[in-house]
Amino acid sequence: MxxxxxxxxxxxxxxxxxxxxxxxxxxxxxxxxxxxxxxxxVTLEEHHGADNGWSPSPMLTAAAVLGSTQRLGVMLCALITPLHDPLRLAEDISVLDHLGAGRLTVVAGIGYRPDEYVMLGKEWSERGRLQDEVLETLLAAWTGEPFEYRGRTVRVTPPPRTTPHPGLMVGGSSRVAVRRAVRLGLPFFTSAHDPGLVDYYDSLAAEAGFEGGFATLPPxxxxxxxxxxxxxxxxxxxxxxxxxxxxxxxxxxxxxxxxxxxxxxxxxxxxxxxxxxxxxxxxxxxxxxxxxxxxxxxxxxxxxxxxxxxxxxxxxxxxxxxxxxxxxx
Structure with a gap:
């Protein structure tokens, strides 16, 4: 359909x-x-400091949409996850998951504009490490159990409505992003028509014994x-x-x-x-x-x-x- x-x-x-x-x-x-x-x-997007006001806060917009609708899916495509505080992001997405009764999907992008990293006080050269940290933190936080975060024990509540966690995909157009998705046991959202990336994802997933994932292929x-x-x-x-x-x-x-x-x-x-x-x-x-x-x-x-x-x-x-x-x- x-x-x-x-x-x-x-x-x-x-x-x-x-x-x-x-x-x-x-x-x-x-x-x-x-x-x-x-x-x-409905898809919503994130950019910062754009001359035309391109939305910097899709999670707020998603809250308004999810709270006003009954069945419509909402996808944040993409959320630039390294720019967010990992614990607050875990809380916000969990609340959105409850508000939308499981209708939210987040595509975690790494971004491609250094100016956005500068604006929000993040190091562009550290974007890969930041992406790993935030995704690992989300997955740990959404268990609802205590876990170690930056040398201290924390617990994020409430746990999300969706089990094992809200819809989360790793977005990108590189093999590095594919490896990150498979390593974390997540689907991969291909930002361009590249069948080779889909084949690479399937190959790595098979090697890892990961059977629950998939990679999208846009036209x-x-x-x-x-x-x-x-x-x-x-x-x-x-x-x-x-x-x-x-x-x-x-x-x-x-x-x-x-x-x-x-x-x-x-x-x-x-x-x-x-x-x-x-x-x-x-x-x-x-x-x-x-x-x-x-x-x-x-x-x-x-x-x-x-x-x-x-x-x-x-x-x-x-x-x-x-x-x-x-x-x-």
């Missing part, structure tokens, strides 16, 4: 305070809409969809919004970072041809779902790059009315 997902990061290019407030409110209200309409998942091109009756008009009106996000993301990339959302476009026309951002009619959405098959997904990005909130609502309502009934059938 096709997985239907909404992506949110609350980007507001002008950093207008009223616009930012409207986007955070719309994130919650659109999530409630998605919950009632039968969507499967070669992840299409972030704006559903519309008139794609040409939508590109003319909103192409600069899509380009803003694409250029922001591209400006953060380095040669050793691989991502399913990486774009080299400099104009809306180039971005449209690239296919990462797509304005699709309902019929085209259904054709894409059919082409991807039962394990495919459709990803909507209703507030992308400063897209007007009203335009985001138009996209969601059109998708609910003209796409969702046929996916369910």
């Amino acid at each position: 096709t997985i239907t997902t909404l992506r949110f990061n609350q980007v507001s290019p002008g950093l207008d305070r009223r616009d930012l407030s409207a986007r955070y409110r719309a994130t919650v209200e659109m999530s409630v809409f998605a919950d009632e309409a039968g969507f499967d998942l 070669e091109r992840t299409a972030m969809i704006h559903c519309t009756e008139d794609p040409d008009k939508a590109w003319a009106e909103y192409g600069e919004c899509f380009l803003h996000e694409a250029r922001t993301y591209a400006g953060w990339q380095t040669s050793d970072i691989h991502s399913a959302m990486a774009s080299a476009s400099a104009t809306p026309e180039q971005l449209r041809a690239e296919g990462i951002y797509a304005c699709l009619t309902p019929e085209e959405c259904l054709a894409l779902a059919a082409a991807e098959g039962p394990m495919g997904s459709l990803l909507l990005h209703p507030l992308c790059g400063g897209l007007p909130v009203d335009a985001g609502w138009e996209s969601l309502r059109l998708f609910r009315d003209r796409v969702m009934p046929h996916l369910e059938a």
Whole structure:
């Protein structure tokens, strides 16, 4: 069955305070809409010090979404876990797990912007060690039992609702990240289409006798969809919004970072041809779902790059009315 997902990061290019407030409110209200309409998942993201306000606090947003919905899954994709205090992070995720009755999944990313580490007083060169520490601490903390942490005995309460622990995946695009996931007995979230990483994960897991894990493999091109009756008009009106996000993301990339959302476009026309951002009619959405098959997904990005909130609502309502009934059938 096709997985239907909404992506949110609350980007507001002008950093207008009223616009930012409207986007955070719309994130919650659109999530409630998605919950009632039968969507499967909402994804939230973390970045710090971004000129466009890219959300720095997805756990707070997740709390609002989980507290306002009944069945919708929420994925933090990704949480930059080395930037967080391990014990406080364990507590916060445990509370979110209770609030959402087990609907939360965390993708633990290591990050790729040294500026974020500087801002939060963390050493970029220590990011691997910090990631190991925080993930090991989470797993120990969520047992609910006392454990040794930095030379002292601590205990984190309450224990999470989900056993043995809330949904946790190691994110990344490197073999180092794969080895970390297998060593800790966790699934691996591949940030780019790289079958070799999946094969490497499966090989290491087999060697370790780890049978409960898996590695995801995103499609070669992840299409972030704006559903519309008139794609040409939508590109003319909103192409600069899509380009803003694409250029922001591209400006953060380095040669050793691989991502399913990486774009080299400099104009809306180039971005449209690239296919990462797509304005699709309902019929085209259904054709894409059919082409991807039962394990495919459709990803909507209703507030992308400063897209007007009203335009985001138009996209969601059109998708609910003209796409969702046929996916369910």
